[in-house]
Amino acid sequence: MEHTTELKSALNELRRLTGITMETAPDTPEELERTVTQIRYLCTAYKEKYNKHHFLKSLMTDTISSMEIADRAQRLHIEQEERRVLLLLEIKGTLEDTIIEILKHLFPSQTKSYLIPITDNSLAILKPLRDTENESEISYLAHTIVATLNTEALTSVQIAYSRVINHLAELAEAYRETSLALSVGKLFYSEQTVFPHNRLGIGQLIYRLPVSVCEHFLAEIFGSDIPDSIEEETAATINRFLQNNLNIAETARQLHMHRNTLIYRLEQMEKRTGLDLRKFEDAMIFKIASMIMNYLQTERIS
């Protein structure tokens, strides 16, 4: 009797979700139980397929035919053609409920923005844009999200954002862009919190190079004995020298060292690598080499 009630309820649920009316008359209690379980699975699978977040996540990470996009978007009442931007957030730590709550209130459902959890520390926001909203406003929005999560959730966050997309079918490409921007940004521009998809600089080039090519490049500079990293004090001195546009007097002044000490350190580096960092071209090669070393070190750790 109890199982018969469960079967009726499962069939009702199936009809409510899918519109499909089914009739079934299992002979034994075991068959009845199996039928109920199967219908429940069917309902869960259908819910997943036609859940907005699940659908949008699938659009980003899976291959879905344009026919299916149209069908599922219509069922889920998601506009296919709309000006939107995809923002990808990565939280330091885990994506706690507090963070989701803050974002939900920052982007209420009536704004037709979608919050799509990706992993346990990342989340995507698909946000519609007005016709007048441009790149600088998107950048401001990204900075605002960072500041709000910093102040309200007291948590660190980094964000990448995509180009403006006009159709849901472009979401997969937008996701690839933002994922790349976030990875490149974290590696090469770690002092920043917002990474636009179109400002990844030389970091993007290095990131796309195979490790073997990177190692070959470093071997040209350091020979067979490629260091994992440059000794901290030397690295700090050289970085400061590069930040000061190869200005010896200014660098020496900032580092509170005699200019001869600075010149000695630069000459030591020249002995080791053959690069005279006082020359622009050599300084540029060294800068790229140090970026590659950081990249390879991070790759090894991860």
Add this chain to the structure above:
Amino acid sequence: MASLSLKGIQKIYPNGFHAVQDFNLEIEDKEFIIFVGPSGCGKSTTLRMIAGLEDISGGTFSIDGKVMNDVEPKDRDIAMVFQNYALYPHMTVYDNMAFGLKLRKVPKDEIDKKVREAARILDLEKLLDRKPKALSGGQRQRVAMGRAIVRNPKVFLMDEPLSNLDAKLRVQMRIEISKLHENLGATIIYVTHDQTEAMTLGTRIVVMKDGIVQQVDTPQNLYHAPCNLFVAGFIGSPQMNFLDAVVNVAGNDVTLKIGDNVIPVPADKAKALIDGNYNGKTVVMGIRPEDVHSSEDYAANDGDAVISSTIKVYELLGAEVFLYFDVNGTQMTSRVGSRTPLRTGDTAEFTLDMSKIHLFDKETELTITH
């Protein structure tokens, strides 16, 4: 409230960027400390390290004697107000201020008490039922501050909170923040690139450049006794005039040669040049625009340091006038009263108040005397 200690604080990002070097500061309870400096000088990074939003690469940071380097931001008892604040669009002012406490499961009656108290302090009581879109820019900023106040933190951290407001509102909010500091008796650390904000708000100011602290002092001392050329140029608007000058020592008499002008140096300042062996060397002479006088009366009393030049620009600001002219190829500014008869194109004699000059070593840029 709280006292903070930063000893040898460093920030080196994984990409090798050295953002902050050897930052040392002791902050007393209830102090209003300002971090000021040009963009990229490391002031916000330092603030974020204090907040716990950035890892500290080296050194020790403590609050009330307790080391905080590895303590989570939420356990540091701090509250932040940033430039890019966002209010929850569909919530009232009351709910916007209460939301953070609700998330932390603070009891309802306690939330109510805290929100109403913050609203009273910020003069938001009549606006509690309004939504953000019905508020002015200044009111919204006050709500953002209210969200920090209700947390009742040990330390307030503010990162350019007024940058998005227009000039008039910024002046008004500056006064509000000053009052807030008095009313709350809180320890506040405030980041800005605006030296006027720094001078008007801070009990002490930390001037930073390229990740390095240049000087920590009161606003008065920074203005009258800058420790180097950068601080002298950064603090003060219009900024201090700088002229290259060759030192000539003859016994106890010292003169500065600026182009064709030879100007005697007062005895107290001359001593520093003699003691520092600056004879024949080029130094940088700094003088504030208000110490460059155009009146004939002033010249009659102190006529040794007179420079003649043609006025390039006359800028009337109501109560005062800025006169811009060139000396030896360098632009100078004189700040004079609005009744001056001088205009663009006039040739005038400007008297330098030599008792107010600052002298800097040209190579190290450090102050020789002021």
